[in-house]
Amino acid sequence: MEITRQTDYAIRCILYLSGKQDQPTVVDEIAQEMSIPKSFLSKIVQKLSRAAILESFRGSKGGFKLARKPAEISLLDVIEAMQGTAAANKCAVDKAQCNLSCTCIVHPVWIELRKQTEDYLRGINFENLHPKAY
Amino acid sequence: MEITRQTDYAIRCILYLSGKQDQPTVVDEIAQEMSIPKSFLSKIVQKLSRAAILESFRGSKGGFKLARKPAEISLLDVIEAMQGTAAANKCAVDKAQCNLSCTCIVHPVWIELRKQTEDYLRGINFENLHPKAY
DNA sequence: CTGATTATGGAAATCACTCGTCAAACAGAT
DNA sequence: ATCTGTTTGACGAGTGATTTCCATAATCAG
Numbered sequence: 001m002e003i004t005r006q007t008d009y010a011i012r013c014i015l016y017l018s019g020k021q022d023q024p025t026v027v028d029e030i031a032q033e034m035s036i037p038k039s040f041l042s043k044i045v046q047k048l049s050r051a052a053i054l055e056s057f058r059g060s061k062g063g064f065k066l067a068r069k070p071a072e073i074s075l076l077d078v079i080e081a082m083q084g085t086a087a088a089n090k091c092a093v094d095k096a097q098c099n100l101s102c103t104c105i106v107h108p109v110w111i112e113l114r115k116q117t118e119d120y121l122r123g124i125n126f127e128n129l130h131p132k133a134y
Numbered sequence: 135m136e137i138t139r140q141t142d143y144a145i146r147c148i149l150y151l152s153g154k155q156d157q158p159t160v161v162d163e164i165a166q167e168m169s170i171p172k173s174f175l176s177k178i179v180q181k182l183s184r185a186a187i188l189e190s191f192r193g194s195k196g197g198f199k200l201a202r203k204p205a206e207i208s209l210l211d212v213i214e215a216m217q218g219t220a221a222a223n224k225c226a227v228d229k230a231q232c233n234l235s236c237t238c239i240v241h242p243v244w245i246e247l248r249k250q251t252e253d254y255l256r257g258i259n260f261e262n263l264h265p266k267a268y
Numbered sequence: 269c270t271g272a273t274t275a276t277g278g279a280a281a282t283c284a285c286t287c288g289t290c291a292a293a294c295a296g297a298t
Numbered sequence: 299a300t301c302t303g304t305t306t307g308a309c310g311a312g313t314g315a316t317t318t319c320c321a322t323a324a325t326c327a328g
Contacts, residue, residue, distance in 0.1 A: 002136040003222045003244070004286070011240055026303070040288050046305070059296030060302040075243065088137045105263050106145055109209065110137070113254060120247060129239050138315065160274070173318055180276070193325025194273040 001117060007082040009036045010044050014053070014078060018070040018126050024055075024063030044082070051081035070126035076118055086121060087114040135251060141216040143170045144178050148187070148212060152204040152260050158189075158197030178216070185215035204260035210252055220255060221248040 012034045017025060027045060031038040045064050048054040055067040066073065079086050088110060146168045151159060161179060165172040179198050182188040189201040200207065213220050222244060 001222055006286075015239065028303090037288060039290075042304080043288090043306095049304095056304065057296080058294075058302085058304045061297065062295090062303050064304090075240075088135055105149065106209075109255075109258055109263075113251065116250060116254060117247065120250060121243075124243055129243075140315075162274090171317060174316065176275075177277095177317090183275090190275060191325080192273085192275050192323080193327095195326065196274045196324090198275090 001079070001083070001086045001088050003079070004083060006040075006044055007079055009034070009041060010048060010078050010082050011075070012036065013041065013044065014048070014066070014070075014073060014126055015129060017054070017064065017066050018129075021066055021070075024057045024061070024065045026063040030064075047081055048078070051077070053077060053081055070129075073126045074122050075124040075129075076121035079121060085114075086118050088117075135213070135217070135220045135222050135248075137213070138217060140174075140178060141213055143168070143175060144182060144212050144216050145209070146170065147175065147178065147182070148200070148204075148207060148260055149263060151188070151198065151200050152263075155200055155204075158191045158195070158199045160197040164198075182212070182215055185211070187211060187215055204263075207260045208256050209258040209263075210255035213255060219248075220252050222251075 013030055013036070016030055016034055027042055028038060030036070030045075031041045034041075036044075045054055045056070049056045049064070052067050053073055054064045056062070056064050076086060147164055147170070150164055150168055161176055162172060164170070164179075165175045168175075170178075179188055179190070183190045183198070186201050187207055188198045190196070190198050210220060
């Protein structure tokens, strides 16, 4: 699994919103504060909305806010919302992707690696991460 | 960390050579047996040679063979030889890559994830993997 | 020595995916 | 109705992975 910049932005974004849970925050503000290109961030928060991690509000006084408490959002949630999976290769997601025979000896390794990675990332949430928790 | 096809090919290649440790094997043969484009495989075995995982022999009766016993080659060795690192992002390799401030709260997570991944992959060697071990 | 064999190395074509922009459409608030 | 801000889709540059090709160097067999 490669953490793409998109995912990195998404994490920063949620990190920022963790400090402003009350009212919706506008994309412009997040973009400026977190040094993310605004139009790119628009795409990202959309994905997060569809994944029910953020909630969106149109019109004036609109913007985005967390759909749940920071403690209930894990790093794995975000990564899966952005990249679909946290697996190291297609093989670990869909065995049909193996172009060689189904008797791929390495396959169980990828499966286990994926499991370990997911378990770890599931354990990290945004209450732990957010500086206010200190 | 994303397992690239190049790395996948490299693993298959070593898997094949694990069954023929005596005399050198020609690239053509490995390519055909393992369904890998020959000219691409040439590049791959070169990398593996430079990483001292394979040994190369030129001229007739030449080819490639394992530089050490399968038990002494780990999956991590191969991945690092091919991709440079098994980390999920640059951030976990070189902190200078963090374009945001050095106070990146997520950074320790990537470091730990990288460590866990490497530990696991270091424990898998080609004697375990190779079917003849059964 | 000569020729056949095989690896080495570089350049370059192709392809897919990530990153990022833009503009038009849609919806809520006043 | 208008302003504000999200939604959506299309688009393009850039980057890296994948792959091929070719010229060159090393080695072995005769």
